[in-house]
Amino acid sequence: MGDVHKSLEVDTGFANLVQASARLNVNACFQCRKCTNGCPVTFAMDIYPDEVIRLVLLGQKERVLTCNTIWVCSACETCTTRCPNEVDIAGTMDALKEMAVKEGVQIPQPKTYAFHKAFLDDVKKRGRMFEGRLMQSYLLSSGELFRKVADGSIKEEMSLGWNMFKKGRLPLLPKGIKGKKEIKEILGSQS
């Protein structure tokens, strides 16, 4: 927590900016920490969910856009459900991720971002997600393929794929939809 306080200049405009991107209600937070106390993934976070909201209110933009927390959040919605002030904490994590990508900041969980991006790219192609191709493009774009080949863990990945195939859970060909063009338009601005 130490360096949270390194700048004490408050910029309330940032909270309004975040709030405008969805109906997130961040200004209603009174720091009861119920979100953090019920969060199942605090063990993987660098700052707690209530701290993210507080830092947004204080205008600590760089700190929240570069934190781990917004990416390791599993979007289970426990925080949003339990918040007594109807702050959409999970929705705020999403708004911050979207902002972090747009602003081109260094993402501390590049694999998480790579997976989301590979997913949307896959949907954009055919209108539906196809697990087989999604995993291939994720392994390539995240650099995981090279790592797994180098350390030998690619064997495990291949045996999982083979088992899925044997059990009839991995079809070879994807299905596309007629409305592909519409889907491309929806995802058009997706970088």
Place this chain on the structure above:
Amino acid sequence: MKVSYYPGCSLESSARDYQESIDGVCKRLGIELVELDDWNCCGATAAHSLNHEASIELPARNLVIAEKAGKDLVAPCPMCFNRLKAAEKALLREPGRYRYAIEGNTRTWDLADFMARPEVLDVMASKVTNPLEGVRAVCYYGCMSSRPPEITHAKDCENPMSMDLIVRRLGGMAIDWSYKTDCCGASHVVDRPDMVFKMVGRLYERALEVGANCIVVSCQMCQANLDVYQDKIAAELGMAVDLPIVYFTELMGLAMKEPGVATWLARHFVDPVRLFEEQDLLAKRGA
């Protein structure tokens, strides 16, 4: 009874067992599932993480198709269900903001909730010829069919009961436990498997603690996370785990003696057949 049906992408591949069991039991219950014409992916976690507009507009396209079809819409995947409901709320709250418009006159159902209505439970119970004696299940609902209740309209989001009611009417034991709606880590299994292993490990521990011999699910993401890596997670935890992860629709099929049951169960990684053979619920393999 005819309803529109939105399978979602996973049910065409990794959750084929879920799809097959849904087809089997719906036929037996007289529920006709009419697949939504030219449906598209809901965008799932990826869309709501990176692109808010798309996270509403992708499911919204399906809602528009469903309204044209004019029947209630049923979604087996809780993630799809949640995104469809989130889009419905967003479109009705801010008409004109997104590229689609709906009237809001088509109801979207989570499959387990749809099946747990008293009228369906009664039909189901009348067809049970193989009551699930010896099945000691914990029902694991995960996140998306319940939370947040402003979106899902869940009756009790901290203690959902749909699958518990179904298991009990099938003659099985549904054990109460406190981890019904704890997150499994979902798609982090791809990019942060360490997180998912820790979260799923805790679920195994709690399920075993209350004496469960299987975990019943309605979400294919939960099913995959709890089923596919069970050996590995158990080894990491240094504990013995042999907990089949079965869809509630598979249990329905088992209790109604659907001929396809053995095929569906053979698609799992943790073998559920042995448990059901031991309890005399399935004929012995090769016998």
